[in-house]
Amino acid sequence: MGADHDDRHHAPDPHGRALRLGIGGPVGSGKTALTAALCRTLGPTLRLAVVTNDIYTTEDADFLRKAGVLDPERIAAVQTGCCPHTAIRDDIAANLDAVESLEERFGPLDLVIVESGGDNLTATFSRGLADRQIFVLDVSGGDKVPRKGGPGVTTADLLVINKTDLAPMVGADLTVMSRDAAAVRDGKPVLFTSVRQEPEAHAVAEWVMGLIHAWTYEHAHGSTAPAAT
Numbered sequence: 001m002g003a004d005h006d007d008r009h010h011a012p013d014p015h016g017r018a019l020r021l022g023i024g025g026p027v028g029s030g031k032t033a034l035t036a037a038l039c040r041t042l043g044p045t046l047r048l049a050v051v052t053n054d055i056y057t058t059e060d061a062d063f064l065r066k067a068g069v070l071d072p073e074r075i076a077a078v079q080t081g082c083c084p085h086t087a088i089r090d091d092i093a094a095n096l097d098a099v100e101s102l103e104e105r106f107g108p109l110d111l112v113i114v115e116s117g118g119d120n121l122t123a124t125f126s127r128g129l130a131d132r133q134i135f136v137l138d139v140s141g142g143d144k145v146p147r148k149g150g151p152g153v154t155t156a157d158l159l160v161i162n163k164t165d166l167a168p169m170v171g172a173d174l175t176v177m178s179r180d181a182a183a184v185r186d187g188k189p190v191l192f193t194s195v196r197q198e199p200e201a202h203a204v205a206e207w208v209m210g211l212i213h214a215w216t217y218e219h220a221h222g223s224t225a226p227a228a229t
């Protein structure tokens with residue numbers, strides 16, 4: 001897999017297929033926990049499938065299957081064998097194959113979640129793979145992380161700061177994280193979660209539903225939905 005090229009994939013045709021939502025972020029920040037939460041909350045309403053990425057194992061897919069949050073057949077595992085960002089940004093073929101095969105088997109679908117393997121602050125999805133992306137940080141790296149920026153923090157459609165239950169233990173000030181994230185995100189949303197304390201992640205699920213409504217509107221009308229008043 002090539003590691004050094006820019007995102008040269010074209011944005012896919014948005015008509016007639018599921019919204020593809022990438023979930024990325026550093027190792028252990030809670031990407032799988034959030035994916036499970038979204039399956040739990042949105043599974044009853046949306047036609048869903050999930051692709052997970054691990055370097056050498058199928059650990060995340062196994063976790064989701066065991067958690068029973070979605071029909072196990074609708075969860076596909078990609079073993080990247082290389083840095084996770086390569087498989088979501090530079091050489092997306094394995095992930096695209098997995099997404100398309102889920103769509104062929106179970107389509108029509110409303111939403112396909114692609115969970116990246118854990119990576120660093122520079123990891124983002126190719127727009128050829130993910131229509132929208134969530135970047136998940138957690139508080140355990142300290143409250144300085146959002147102000148360090150990096151494309152994941154600054155450009156993701158949604159920044160989730162997870163494990164707020166641990167903030168007192170690690171001395172992370174959520175007000176500082178919120179202020180610093182807002183300063184580098186140019187108005188894009190930031191949500192704080194503790195998937196441990198709230199396994200449904202309602203606020204994130206609500207944000208995803210907003211995406212689905214906008215996506216469906218675009219399919220139906222060929223233009224973006226008017227802003228809510």
Ligand SMILES: Nc1nc2c(ncn2[C@@H]2O[C@H](COP(=O)(O)OP(=O)(O)OP(=O)(O)O)[C@@H](O)[C@H]2O)c(=O)[nH]1
Binds near residue numbers: 028029030118162
């Ligand atoms: N205290 C606390 N622990 C959490 C929370 N969310 C996830 N965890 C735990 O953090 C650990 C890592 O969570 P995962 O969801 O596997 O993180 P990940 O980002 O998918 O990890 P990788 O795929 O290895 O990068 C697990 O032990 C989770 O149970 C949270 O909100 N609070």
